[in-house]
Amino acid sequence: MTARVVLITGAAKRVGACIARHLHAAGFDVALHYRHSADEMAALVATLESARPRSTLSLQADLADDSALPELIAATHERFGRLDGLVNNASTFYPTPFGEISGTDFEAMMASNARAPMLLAQAAEAHLRAANGAIVNIVDIYADRPIPRYLPYCMAKAALVALTYGLARELGPEVRVNAVAPGNILWSTNPEKAETSAMVEERTALRRQGEPEDIARAVLFLLRDAGYVTGQVLRVDGGRWLNI
Numbered sequence: 001m002t003a004r005v006v007l008i009t010g011a012a013k014r015v016g017a018c019i020a021r022h023l024h025a026a027g028f029d030v031a032l033h034y035r036h037s038a039d040e041m042a043a044l045v046a047t048l049e050s051a052r053p054r055s056t057l058s059l060q061a062d063l064a065d066d067s068a069l070p071e072l073i074a075a076t077h078e079r080f081g082r083l084d085g086l087v088n089n090a091s092t093f094y095p096t097p098f099g100e101i102s103g104t105d106f107e108a109m110m111a112s113n114a115r116a117p118m119l120l121a122q123a124a125e126a127h128l129r130a131a132n133g134a135i136v137n138i139v140d141i142y143a144d145r146p147i148p149r150y151l152p153y154c155m156a157k158a159a160l161v162a163l164t165y166g167l168a169r170e171l172g173p174e175v176r177v178n179a180v181a182p183g184n185i186l187w188s189t190n191p192e193k194a195e196t197s198a199m200v201e202e203r204t205a206l207r208r209q210g211e212p213e214d215i216a217r218a219v220l221f222l223l224r225d226a227g228y229v230t231g232q233v234l235r236v237d238g239g240r241w242l243n244i
Helices: 014-025 038-051 066-080 103-131 151-171 197-203 212-225
Strands: 005-008 029-034 056-060 085-088 134-138 176-182 233-236
Touching: 005 014, 005 066, 014 029, 014 038, 014 085, 014 212, 029 038, 029 066, 038 056, 056 066, 066 103, 085 103, 085 212, 103 134, 103 151, 134 151, 134 212, 151 176, 176 212, 212 233
Parallel strands: 005 029, 005 085, 029 056, 085 134, 134 176, 176 233
Antiparallel strands: none
């Protein structure tokens, strides 16, 4: 049998790499996009190839370059002969205090978090329809309730939520489109958003931080097992959204 194929953006490290490993272990062949993290990507590909040869493709691109996006889809299809899934995981994320926000900041947030997912979905439409495939967008629980110092980021993630709903209607019935909204999964390196373990316990119904594997399992469910689910945002946040 020919393995199903998924393209994952921002797949070299952190949550993206965990998604890649989890989908690969589930039998998917994976096209893995990265921008700068060449060393991390090479190590990930070596690990996956050792488990199943000729099951990966690494693709370097800046998602702010619109002309590069159709090439990611074309290269994936040329390598594997099909495309069953698209996971829009890549994200630009840094603090932008109100009063200091520039147009460059806004464009950077929108490019990776909203515009690239839209254009990638558009480029992939024919292949995904042919495969009765699926798209999973990685959004954020703060898309609904923006937090201070991150307004452009939250706006961009809100746009990605809207794109999820819109694509579900545009691409149905052949293609399902859903989103995963993570809560506190990895400790933030940004002091403005950093939370202590005590804060996580106090504000999260499950009283603990999540793990990248929690997101990866949700992505696999929406790609492979949720045959009658489309246009949904699945919060994987341990109940944090209840207390934002």
